Amino acid sequence: MKKNLILTIVALLIGGFAMAQNNLTIYNMKPIPQKFYANPAKHSDAKIFVGVPGVSSYYMDFGLSSFKLKDVVNAISTENGDTTFNFGEFSKGFNDQNYISVSNATDIFSLGFKFKRNYFFVNATVVNNVRVSAPGDFFEFIAQGNGGENLNRTFDFGFGIDMLSYGEIGLGYSRELIKDKLTVGARLHLIKGLGVVNTNNSTFKFTTDQQTYDFLLQSDIEVNTSNSFNSYNGFDPFDSTSTADSLVVQVGDFFTKGNRGQAIDFGVVFKPFKRFEFSASVLNLGKITWNTNNYNWKSDDPTRTYKFTGLDIQNALEFNGDDVETAVNELADTLAQVFDLNENSDEFTTGLFAQVYLGGNFILTKNHNAGILLHGSFYKKRLNPALTFSWNSRLTKVLGVSATYSVINNSFVNAGVGLSLNMGPIQTYFVSDNIIGLFAHDNVNTFNMRAGLNVTLGRKKKEG
Amino acid sequence: MNKKLIFSALIGVSLFSGCIRDIEESFKTIQSVNQVQWDPTIAAPLVNTRLTINDFLNESSSGFIEVDKDNLIHVIYRGDLASLAAKDLVRIPRQEFDGSFTLLPIFITQFETSGSIDLNFTSIFDFDVPGTEMDSILMGSCGVFSELTSEFQHDLEVTIEIPGIKKKDGSSFSLTYDMPYNGSPVVLAKNADITGSFFDLTKSGDKSFGQLLTKFSIKMTKVGNNPITVDDKISFQTNFLYNEYEVIHGLIENADISPGESDTLRLDIFKNIDADLKDLSFRIADPKIKVIIANSYGIPIFADIQEFASFSKKNGKTEATGIPSPLPIPVPTKSQIGETLKDSFELNTTNSNIDDVISQIPDYMIYGYSSEINPGNAVRNFITRNSALSITVDTDIPLYGSTQGFVLNKEVNLDSTFKNLEDVEELDEVSLRLFLENDFPIDVDIQLYFLDENNEAFDSLLNPNQLILKSAVVGADGRIEAPNVYTVDITMNKERFDRIRDAKLGKVVAKLNTYSDGSGNPDVKFFSDYGLSLKLGVQGRGVFNIKTK
Known part of the structure; x- marks a missing residue:
């Protein structure tokens, strides 16, 4: 039982890959106001902060769920003067599902201030996420072929691409309900969807019959897309019909009409004992409804299957190259008919990569604590968990440091670091959940960072 | 505090420069790759076809194929x-009539006295068609060319009429020539299209079968004091051209x-x-x-x-x-x-x-x-x-009968077949899987022999007796009860595959015996819906070293 539980946890840890902002290190960095993105109950230790417009917070994330650069290098061998890349060896580095993910988020502005036991904050942010998924079956099919042991195996060649771009205005509020014991917070996201490619379904099943080598094909595709900029003409100074007034109308329409959404975050920090603090947050509970400029494709009949039993040669006794061409053309026509995609512009919704954080900190002194953090992000109804151990220190009034170790993205080699420098009211910071990605690229397949510049006022002096 | 910051910065720069070196090394290794090794096992259905008797016959026979009401x-x-x-059998050759006329002295005297003279006379011409004795002809295409030459130094009007030729409008065929004297012998030619005319060639009076009576009417008018002699004459030539008949009545000999x-x-x-x-x-x-x-x-x-x-x-x-x-x-x-x-x-x-x-x-x-x-x-x-x-x-x-010991031989050109496989150098093993469904009431023992340049067989596709398609069982109604189904695997390693693909020619030998009911070989019928369903799948394993540089 215990063993099964451990295996389950390990499987969950290595199976996931998030397409959302990871804030595993910043979560426990007291001096940085932007930690409220991870938990709205964790407000800044400054009474007022103002994010420098455009540079207060820049987040980027790159991740590969599967192979690392080392896997490519390890598949290369030199023999008899030839340097050979063994594709079969390389393909072993792929998982059932493989992703490349790139995300970034840029704050246009952010602001927060404390009023008695209340903290208010607001942000305007542009978020972009791109994720391309490739099935491990595809790489195994290419490397191993469909014969031999792969006969009768169902390969799924369902590639996927998901892109989400949106702008949000966040309105946050937290309140210390019980002084030094309990703080709760929430943040409301008002969202304008800018563009989306949403692969709702992408399966293309391929099975080779063990006896006859016939191919059995089945496809279920549903891809929804939208682009809010499609109806936006902009301002053309050489077009007499394009006036400043019409530009204002267009911009107004852009923000007020269509492709809008809402979401909410909740957070809590609870300190029942002097040396223990517990926290939790749930983020991005909401959705975007896409109802403008939509272009969607959906399989005509997802249950339809096609069995390819060989080129249908009408008369094998008078067989020639033209017969093959005819048969191939007929096959192509048949496949196009069987796997026809219907186009529509129906309304659809996309989620916002909901996340949950659950943390516990052991407080050694007021400026030093150790933390453990469980993180889960949800992508297409699938939980992608991460586990982080951290050491968090405020070394001086100027320097705050966090060091983390995380298990994330099938990788056990993720060491993070967070630095904050407070030089008077000017605060700059750099945080990464996997700084090793910069230095040990052979073994690491993820990297993320957040950096920014704030003006902070009313900070507490170094304690303890 | 400053010492800590400087220390941290130094560590950071050091780690970052080490990182750049590592990346460079990795990419150098990747760039040095000069071949990609790929060793898949591929299986695929190649061909799915059904051969019917029609296919065999169309390929081998110039006869045409009929299916009767029972589908036989x-x-x-x-x-x-x-x-x-x-x-x-019968052709009408070109017909040519010619002749000339002179004046008797009595007519010359009459002409000199009165200054003009009218003459009428007839002639009979043979319309000659070899091997026949014709009563009539309904002509298809037919044209007439007629030319008159007058040596008289006087004006002439001449009419030639053949009453035995009735044109499509019912009138008799005739030609009129107006020939005023102009100082030299007068020549006048005329053409006529008498397509669709009816030629009456029956025997009557002096006219026998296949003859035409022709009437000439001549009016001559004196010109000045020009002379006239008994040697002056009118010559004519009339030809019937392009003679195509619609109907001939008479005696075809x-x-x-x-x-x-x-x-x-x-x-x-x-x-x-x-x-x-x-x-x-x-x-x-x-x-x-x-x-x-x-x-x-x-x-x-x-x-x-x-x-x-x-x-x-x-x-x-x-x-x-x-x-x-x-x-x-x-x-x-x-x-x-x-x-x-x-x-x-x-x-x-x-x-x-x-x-x-x-x-x-x-x-x-x-x-x-x-x-x-x-x-x-x-x-x-x-x-x-x-x-x-x-x-x-x-x-x-x-296709109703019986046979025993019937052997079909056919040579097939393999050159173009194997030419397409020239690039397959790294094929390790190939397995062909053949599925056959035999509707025919006939046992077939088939083999493909690979021939060398001396037309000697050096290998065969199948093991001896590997592919014997037993006849489907024939029911009391003369039709098969159910087809017989076979699966045949043929495996070739690289050495054998390399050897046989040198063959330019193959020889297909099929031994055929019609259905046996245990006591003998009854006559069996081959119906149009019978066929040999054939499915060919292939599975191949190879190691491909694909050069990239």
């Missing part, structure tokens, strides 16, 4: 025993129209059969030969088949019996003019030895005949432009 397939070879078109020698009809359905095998037994159960005679001549024709036999290299000539003599050739009466009358007779297993004739696995049929038209000149009748006599022989070979 017949291969029918059609040959023309005799063919006689009207244009080959007796003639021998027999061809010089016998003709042959190749039965290529049997061309790939090894007929020299000692143990071969072959029987077509119900062959037929149908002779169809079609005639639209209104003339009796006598025809007699002199020779009708099959010929095979192994068994020589086998004469057919039961042929009627003479052949029944129907003749249309005058009331049936334009019609084609038909008659036929059939040689079958009840009135002939035709099953023996066909079961010799003949290479070809031989046939010869003699014939004559209008024997004894007994009948005057007609012939039309479209009259024809044809005697057609249909050799009907139904």
Whole structure:
């Protein structure tokens, strides 16, 4: 039982890959106001902060769920003067599902201030996420072929691409309900969807019959897309019909009409004992409804299957190259008919990569604590968990440091670091959940960072 | 605090520069790759086809295929025993009439006295068509060219009329020439199209069969004091050109129209059969030969088949019996003019030895005949432009019978097949999987031999007796109860594959025995819906080293 539980946890840890902002290190960095993105109950230790417009917070994330650069290098061998890349060896580095993910988020502005036991904050942010998924079956099919042991195996060649771009205005509020014991917070996201490619379904099943080598094909595709900029003409100074007034109308329409959404975050920090603090947050509970400029494709009949039993040669006794061409053309026509995609512009919704954080900190002194953090992000109804151990220190009034170790993205080699420098009211910071990605690229397949510049006022002096 | 910051910065710079070096090393290794090794095992269905009897016959036979109401397939070879078109029997050659006239002294005196003279006289011309004695002709195309030359030094008006030629409008054919004297001999030519005219060539008065009476009317008027002598004359030449008849009535005279020698009809359905095998037994159960005679001549024709036999290299000539003599050739009466009358007779297993004739696995049929038209000149009748006599022989070979020890050989060109595989150097092993579903009531033992440059077999695709398709079981209704299904695997390693793909030629040998019910080989039928379903799948394992530089 215990063993099964451990295996389950390990499987969950290595199976996931998030397409959302990871804030595993910043979560426990007291001096940085932007930690409220991870938990709205964790407000800044400054009474007022103002994010420098455009540079207060820049987040980027790159991740590969599967192979690392080392896997490519390890598949290369030199023999008899030839340097050979063994594709079969390389393909072993792929998982059932493989992703490349790139995300970034840029704050246009952010602001927060404390009023008695209340903290208010607001942000305007542009978020972009791109994720391309490739099935491990595809790489195994290419490397191993469909014969031999792969006969009768169902390969799924369902590639996927998901892109989400949106702008949000966040309105946050937290309140210390019980002084030094309990703080709760929430943040409301008002969202304008800018563009989306949403692969709702992408399966293309391929099975080779063990006896006859016939191919059995089945496809279920549903891809929804939208682009809010499609109806936006902009301002053309050489077009007499394009006036400043019409530009204002267009911009107004852009923000007020269509492709809008809402979401909410909740957070809590609870300190029942002097040396223990517990926290939790749930983020991005909401959705975007896409109802403008939509272009969607959906399989005509997802249950339809096609069995390819060989080129249908009408008369094998008078067989020639033209017969093959005819048969191939007929096959192509048949496949196009069987796997026809219907186009529509129906309304659809996309989620916002909901996340949950659950943390516990052991407080050694007021400026030093150790933390453990469980993180889960949800992508297409699938939980992608991460586990982080951290050491968090405020070394001086100027320097705050966090060091983390995380298990994330099938990788056990993720060491993070967070630095904050407070030089008077000017605060700059750099945080990464996997700084090793910069230095040990052979073994690491993820990297993320957040950096920014704030003006902070009313900070507490170094304690303890 | 400053020391900590500087220390941290130094560590950061050091780690970052080390990182850049590592990345450079990794990319150098990747860039040094000069080949990609790929060793997949690929399986695929290649071909899915169904071969029917029609496919086999279309590929091997020039006969045409008929399916009867019971779906039984017949291969029918059609040959023309005799063919006689009207244009080959009777042609109207170009007809030329000419002559000249002078004046008797009495007419000269009369002319000198009165200053003019009118003359009328007639002439009979032969309208000569060899081998006939014609009563009439309804002409198709026909043109007349007529030229007059006058040596008289006086004005002339000449009319030539042929009452026996009635034009389409009912009037008699005539030509009028106005020939005023102009100082030299006067020459005048005229053309006329008399297409569709009716020529009356019957015997009447002084005119016999095939003759035309022509009337000349001449009016001569004196010009000044010009002289006139008994030597002055008018010459004429009249030609009938492009003579094509629609209908001729009369006597088409007796003639021998027999061809010089016998003709042959190749039965290529049997061309790939090894007929020299000692143990071969072959029987077509119900062959037929149908002779169809079609005639639209209104003339009796006598025809007699002199020779009708099959010929095979192994068994020589086998004469057919039961042929009627003479052949029944129907003749249309005058009331049936334009019609084609038909008659036929059939040689079958009840009135002939035709099953023996066909079961010799003949290479070809031989046939010869003699014939004559209008024997004894007994009948005057007609012939039309479209009259024809044809005697057609249909050799009907139904796919109904039995065989034992029947061997088909066929050479196939493999050069182009293997040429496509030249680039496959790293193939480790290939497995072919053949699925067969045999509807035919016949056992087939098939083999493909690979031949070297001396046409010697050096390998075969299948192990001996590996692919024997047993006949489907034939039910009481003569149809198969269910097809027999086979799966055959053929595995080739690289060495064998390399060896056989050098073959430029292959030889397919198929040994066939029709269905056996335990006590013997009853006659079986091949229906049009029977076939051999064939599915070919391939699985290959290879190691491919693909050069990238």
